[in-house]
Amino acid sequence: MLLLAFFTNFWLSFFEPPADTTAKIVVRQVNFTGNFRTRERIIRREMDVRAGDTLTRQKLDSLLEYDRRKILNTNLFVTVELKQKPVVDTTQLVYITADGKRIGNLKEIDLDVIVKEQWYMLAFPVFQLADRNFNEWWYERDRDFSRTIYGVYALHQNLTGNNDRLRLRAEFGFIPRLDIYYSTPYLDKKQRMGLTIGILRITNRTLAYRTNQDKLMFLGSESRTRERIVPYLTITHRPKFYGHHSFSAQYSITSVTDTIARLNPNYFLNGIKRQNYLQLSYSHFYDRRDRGQYALKGFYYGFNISQSGILPKDDVHLSEATLSFGQYVPLAKKLFFSYQTKAKFSTPGKQPFLQIRGLGYGGDLVRGYELYVIDGQHFGYAKTNLRYQLLNRTFNLSKLIKFRQFNTFPLAIYPNIYADFGYSRNQYPELNNSKLANRLLAGGGIGIDFVSWYNFVGHLNYSINHLGEARPYFSFGREF
Known part of the structure; x- marks a missing residue:
């Protein structure tokens, strides 16, 4: 049974369709960890991604990599990680845009910014x-x-x-x-x-x-x-x-x-x-x-x-x-x-x-x-x-x-x-x-x-x- 399960999971993962990079994702909140001395606003200053943003998966991943580099280039931190944490039970959220359109089936994430400060x-x-x-x-x-x-x-x-x-x-x-x-x-x-x-x-x-x-x-x-x-x-x-x-x-x-x-x-x-x-x-x-x-x-x-x-x-x-x-x-x-x-x-x-x-x-x-x-x-x-x-x-x-x-x-x-x-x-x-x-x-x-x-x-x-x-x-x- 274990062998059968292994092959089943292998072939399912092999034929699994690629992730939809055009799917919309909502950034619910941004959390900061490890900045014991550095003020949050100094880190936020380097970030394109903000709480409340609605972005495609492709755009979000691209912006987060740029944000990680910008935070690292402040020379305040030894390491910088930006982790996405899915919010459970929010796959059918409905949002109303500024022009009155309804957007449904959006996923929410929380973004964790984890830094390790240098010795200043x-x-x-x-x-x-x-x-x-x-x-x-x-x-x-x-x-x-x-x-x-x-x-x-x-x-x-x-x-x-x-x-x-x-x-x-x-x-x-x-x-x-x-x-x-x-x-x-x-x-x-x-x-x-x-x-x-x-x-x-x-x-x-x-x-x-x-x-x-x-x-x-x-x-x-x-x-x-x-x-x-x-x-x-x-x-x-x-x-x-x-x-x-x-x-x-x-x-x-x-x-x-x-x-x-x-x-x-x-x-x-x-x-x-x-x-x-x-x-x-x-x-x-x-x-x-x-x-x-x-x-x-x-x-x-x-x-x-x-x-x-x-x-x-x-x-x-x-x-x-x-x-x-x-x-x-x-x-x-x-x-x-x-x-x-x-x-x-x-x-x-x-x-x-x-x-x-x-x-x-x-x-x-x-x-x-x-x-x-x-x-x-x-x-x-x-x-x-x-x-x-x-x-x-x-x-x-x-x-x-x-x-x-x-x-x-x-x-x-x-x-x-x-x-x-x-x-x-x-x-x-x-x-x-x-x-x-x-x-x-x-x-x-x-x-x-x-x-x-x-x-x-x-x-x-x-x-x-x-x-x-x-x-x-x-x-x-x-x-x-």
């Missing part, structure tokens, strides 16, 4: 390298441990439960730095307007005062060679889910010693030792990626325009615009392709060394050229990547770790190959004897990426550039 208070000692990246310190600075920064970094990522942040960064050693800011994404009841306010102070003893042949030149000193103070204010506007607008103002006050002004009269231009200016900027960013931390599908685009030098007595008058676009395309179940592009334009042609930024700063680089900075008034680059998902698992460590914020350990590993291209346009290459400006740059290689806890991403690459230079490069950090 982070406080740890700082010990890091002062150079642009690990590779420059390793290859160019002879692994000099005097070029280190130490201090304390304290961050609360959800101070009042409203996804607001308070950060304090106090650093000493090679580059003393004090940075404090407070940010709240939602000031109004409609949760559209946000505010960030902060101040940054940096003191340099050893300072990169110019570039020569596309390498930074440093001056070491026991006394202060540069001081910089930058108070700033940013107002954000997020009218819907995916688009962000930002309006920023900052006032920069920077001074250098006579030695810096003499070694590089173009540091501020014309050999001056002090530079003050007001900068205003506007940016827009539209993000439809599945995960901002490490995207596998979707796209984004953005642009920024800024004007440095608003007041009549400002020492800098510089206009700048940047454009960026990226797309992530799944090619197969575990195979993914992506590309990112960015371009920058600025004027006038003669710019202070402190402001001119080409390729090699931050993430604006062609892989294979991590040891170079190619100054330029304009630049553009394209990065391409083909990656394979070797591992993507979440490990339950509750038997070893009792803190709920740490007993879930996600780990993903992606071997990949890549090819990058870039160009930095410099109208005055003779000022720094540049060999890489005004020519096409090409680099590529193989690598492996590790994605884990709290937005940690590590990259281990082996790259080669058009100069024939080939070596391994390593980088890691938190990505948002």
Whole structure:
């Protein structure tokens, strides 16, 4: 009898007609679990699906997956689950629409939003390298441990439960730095307007005062060679889910010693030792990626325009615009392709060394050229990547770790190959004897990426550039 029942159920399930994806479903209520600190309205802000919605099965499933990604992209939670729970004895509900039509035979569900919060208070000692990246310190600075920064970094990522942040960064050693800011994404009841306010102070003893042949030149000193103070204010506007607008103002006050002004009269231009200016900027960013931390599908685009030098007595008058676009395309179940592009334009042609930024700063680089900075008034680059998902698992460590914020350990590993291209346009290459400006740059290689806890991403690459230079490069950090 058991064997007969098994075969009967097997054939019935095999010939069972597919689920009706056009059937209407009513969302009776939405329940939240696991948000001990985060307020419900912060999670609701990321959701298209609301209590009382009537949707087809296909539409509901699609929206719930997008909602799950949006909640996860707040960076407030380790895991997010959206579970549908059928409501019993409601298969023959009759609803009256706004135009008086009767709709019958609707099913009701309750939606459970189950989250596991991160550990929001982070406080740890700082010990890091002062150079642009690990590779420059390793290859160019002879692994000099005097070029280190130490201090304390304290961050609360959800101070009042409203996804607001308070950060304090106090650093000493090679580059003393004090940075404090407070940010709240939602000031109004409609949760559209946000505010960030902060101040940054940096003191340099050893300072990169110019570039020569596309390498930074440093001056070491026991006394202060540069001081910089930058108070700033940013107002954000997020009218819907995916688009962000930002309006920023900052006032920069920077001074250098006579030695810096003499070694590089173009540091501020014309050999001056002090530079003050007001900068205003506007940016827009539209993000439809599945995960901002490490995207596998979707796209984004953005642009920024800024004007440095608003007041009549400002020492800098510089206009700048940047454009960026990226797309992530799944090619197969575990195979993914992506590309990112960015371009920058600025004027006038003669710019202070402190402001001119080409390729090699931050993430604006062609892989294979991590040891170079190619100054330029304009630049553009394209990065391409083909990656394979070797591992993507979440490990339950509750038997070893009792803190709920740490007993879930996600780990993903992606071997990949890549090819990058870039160009930095410099109208005055003779000022720094540049060999890489005004020519096409090409680099590529193989690598492996590790994605884990709290937005940690590590990259281990082996790259080669058009100069024939080939070596391994390593980088890691938190990505948002």
